[in-house]
Amino acid sequence: MSAQPTGTAPDLINIEVDGKPTQIRKGAMIIEAADAIGVSIPRFCYHRKLPIAANCRMCLVDVEMGGKLMPKPQPACATPVAEGMKVMTRSDKALKFQKDVMEFLLINHPLDCPVCDQGGECELQDVALGYGRSVSRFTERKRAVADENIGPLVATEMTRCIHCTRCVRFTSEIAGTYELGGMNRSEDLQIGTYIGKTIETELSGNIIDVCPVGALTNKPFQFKARAWELIAKPSIGYHDALGSNLWLHVRRGEVMRTVPRDNEAVNECWLSDRDRYSHQGMYAGDRIGKPEIKRNGQWQVVGWEEALEFAGEALKKAPGSELGMLVHPASSNEEGDLLMRLARGLGSAHVDHRLRQLDFADNAVARPFGLPVAEVGQIRAALLVGSDLRHEMPLLNHRVHQASKKGARIYAINPARFDFNYKLAGEAIVAPSALVDALLTLARAAVAAGAPAPAALADAIAAAAGDDAGNDTIAALKSGPAVVILGEAAVTHPQASWLRAIARFIADATGAGYDELPVGANAVGLARLRVVPGNGGLDAQAMLAQPRKSYVLYGVEPPHDFADGAAALNALRAAEQVVAFSAYASPALREVADVILPIALLPESEATLVNVDGLAQGVAAGAKAPGEARPGWKVLRALGGALQLAGFEFDDLAGLREGIAGRAVSERQGLAARVTTGGLSRLATWPIYRMDAVLRRATALNAHPLNRAPAARMNAAEATRQGLAAGDTVRVVEALLPLVIDAAVPDGAVWIEAAHDLTATLPPYGASITLSKA
Template sequence: MSASPETLAGDSLSVEIDGVVYPARKGAMIIEVTDANGITVPRFCYHPKLPVAANCRMCMVQVEMGGRMMPKPLPACATPVADGMKVWTKSDYARDAQRAVMEFLLINHPLDCPICDQGGECELQDLALGYGRGVSRFTEDKRVVADKDFGPLIATAMTRCIHCTRCVRFLEHVAGHKELGGTGRGENVEIGTWIEHSIESELSGNVIDVCPVGALTSKPFLYRARAWEMIETPGIGPHDCVGSNLYLHTRRGELLRVASRDNEAVNEVWLSDRDRFGYEGINSDDRLMQPMVRRDGEWQAVDWEQALQAAVDGLRGRGADLGVLASPSATVEEHVLLARLAAGLGTANIDHRLRQADFTGQEDAPLYPALGRSIESLERADAVLVIGGNPRKDQPMLGHRLRKAALAGAAVMHIDMVEPVLTYPLAQRVVVAPDRLVQSLAGVAAALLQAKGARAPEALQPLLDSTLPDATEQAIAATLTDAGDAVLLLGIGAHMHPAFSALRALAVLVAELSGASLGFLADGANAAGAHLAGVLPHREAGGRARAASGLDAAAMLRDPRKAWLLLGIEPELDCADGAAALAALQKAEFVVALTPFATAAM
């Protein structure tokens, strides 16, 4: 609901900054107002996504309140604006305070810039140029701090640390893992883990981004290149269905680093570790650099013309004897071309749902299995029910949104077959054996039917009529009904369940009865795109029903095809039954694998 003009007027005030009057929100800090109006105030510890710490003191400004000049400069990040307040960010008084803080920060900072990976994108470098002295007056011994071992992803140079505590606050308040802290006092404070172990958070790489100096850098990227040597290309995270925005940093065609790209609607300013560091697989020793053809039982490198001709000769005329399996993480363009190729070869045996076991009632599945709402809106939900999934590990940035929702007061609930360690509090948790998952969700549906006085759909009637909900299932149903904005999420575990069709039907019913939105958290980065592109045995591109359905992924493996076309998959790892997949492929007369890696199974 939008605020009324009276409410807006009551929440706004005026503040004068450097001689210009600006409107400001009541309760906002000075630095928020200056940032919103393009006024530069130096800072190290302040970050718009982190709680205020006010421990670097770099953002000192001169303030007049009620006609009285404050006796000391005040930190802009921790000083709320007041009506009629006057602020000077560039007066001699403010500049002297900022320069003094910079001088203190540089007392112990080593001259590592020539060999520091942060060089060229370092906040301390930039601000030292504007606020630092040309010559140091400090003649005492500098403090030296031993480097810490934070694990295989984060390199440390703790002598460079300026104690801004951004990394500490990120892990505690954003990632939900209080793994770092400060020990000691004054200049002898040291940032480290509590019991000398590696950082385990799935979002740990973000401490590299928030660190304003070179104390925390990327270990895989260490000493590889300078920031100004690389070309920055926007990309999308390939590891889950969230689609986190990122940048690919390349030099002379070689991918050297991945960094977060701001998008408040998707991943804010953060990035999961697998999206940030997963690029290393590109340079794996198993990477294929040219086409290969098996001749007389041996792999031989050939040129593209020979490889394509061999594929054409082997696939032509196969018709229904051809099976096509695609990665759910392939691009839409790849999915569209693959579907067209399969149609041209005369087969409808095409599927991307490699880890799904139950295809019953697939005609009733949504044409576009999406989240059903914006990712950003999840953090404003009043109630969330996750069925058969662990967003913290399966979709880390979506798990981050659920954490924000829970901390804001939302009732987050889980029905699952395991009890994962989560970073947010749960209002209700049901952990059951796999063969009881359907029964548990049916209990929630039955409780809703009783509360609404409604009848179950005919297909679900035998199950629901025999289901007696327990107290927890009734509580979940009541929470969903009472919530102003409720969400149901079907996770990867539900999609892989042997009774997925029943879980999907029950989830649809629960969503309808409670007024909740229903989202599908499918496996892979682009399962929804594969649905739209027609990489399905029963639907063509755009969701049109096929005149004659082909075989789904599981059916193809049960009744192996004579020829196979594989796109971006490792069957032994990507299929629900890896052993059956390998056995089916070994029986085939001809297999074409479009894959970037060679594997032992090939």
């Protein structure tokens, strides 16, 4: 037998905490060692994800080194461990200092727990119970601090603030926006924005979670419920494909608020504002709770049996070859599989969930990331292609931000100068029509570095312009762990097949991981289940360009959810039958549909979604759907049963899941035709808070500055060339939009965000746009 190593590993330290021996990594703080073995040390300023501040002093402990007791207690959060150290957290001296600090903290605290939203889950309350005095010795006046309005998401009561600076450190180190800070000194110290501005980071709600008192609370939730009234139900975010883990706090079946659920591999302990506040949209005025059918142009509320019979008859009126099924990419695995069974039973091959995709030359579908999310924080270089990553997937951007703080070099090739919260090592900003050429320049640098060009791209790469900046980017990607991220502005581009092929080549040539952002919370899962056209079937765009006689809309809101909203409305208006499964009854849906079957949203249904890492995450229903709305899989089972189709014989969800089998989608090697657009081309991005129907109805998010009003944006030079000036009202087709001068927009482009009522039916991304002064 070989000799076994003895003693302590070189990176571990032996220490003793309250008589319990333990080992902890070299460089760790005492508080980490105590937490690891379950010894509780009171704290306010310390947070495991934030830089150490050591300013609350609540964690003072006795420390013995080399048999000698240190003369003063040490802050456990800022004292590194040392070999042989002995720590006493409950000695008389430690307890005395901890209680004295508690007394100082409560001197100016308003003690308004009965009206504070943090009551019942407040760290200050909990620690005061164990370390506070029953009577205050302080008789002077308490200080008061004027509140700032920092936006529609976070409420402030800064008189309660204990100056732990967790919120300041979060905005600077995690959000990377430096929006909060401390002003003045001593008793006059205040935490705020100084100029009274809205907190604009897309992660702002996390300052509520890190605040140990009631100084920062959830504004939409304010005075709505008490912590002990709420039941916590585990769920996941469904507004991007990261699948952030979260808790739904529910009272009597209604989601009152949402908070993060720890999962280091997915969202750590954070949650984007999009996932935190979207629950407001679940209770919008146009939420539909009973089935409705249209007779003689009038909508009538009917029972489920009549609605299903009506829907079944409508679907049988046209042959399967004339039936198109358009599926929202956030639909669950269970719903996707049943929709495919329904399509097969009705003889239709026209099924697709890629509603925002314009280029189908390579038949691309969403794939799991090549570099897992948890490893993105360790990269040394990244290339972002067509990606406004902060808005597309906020918590993946957080990982890139953390990598940049460790020295990672980030490069970007984008159709606009997006606002990143880290410094870019290199950036190319070109009009949408020139995005492929800009990426080909980088591919040429990869070939020059020794990578063989793929046959399909060889001629285009050879014809590309050379660029010294490209050599620097390729060298950085080769320098160590790296990732190429293809964002939504590339995936939805009219020449996405080119961008995808070139980005994959660059990743392969440099050894970088290839991460393509899925468009839709379950796009990866639906791709696995082949919720795509069958043999001879039409894709989403072809179904609109070659209108069908009948359509099934599943969770889709026309025209906002389509790449080409005008084409969608025209096709649906011309159809003879439209059967809609929807949580909402918008005016546009009522115009085109013949029957609306109300379905539950994800928090109200048992479902499975697959995230960007290929992780299938199942959730149980956390809230009640309104009225007679039912989970989508139940409605589909009832409809399939009424039509007597094969595959609908199961009795429950377990029976359904037994019959679900993943199937590979065969991508093609095709590339879209390179078409040169003259004049201005439209840049269309989906705003962070208008990605889907729920977000578009979340009132607090819609009041946030990141949810910009619809406008035509172009740079000053381009506006001058077009004979326009800031503040002009311009006509784009039938829409009238204000002109905003924006230096982020390159020459030859006009940035008009999608999914607004005014912009949803405008020419699609990449189309040639003509502006005229109204």
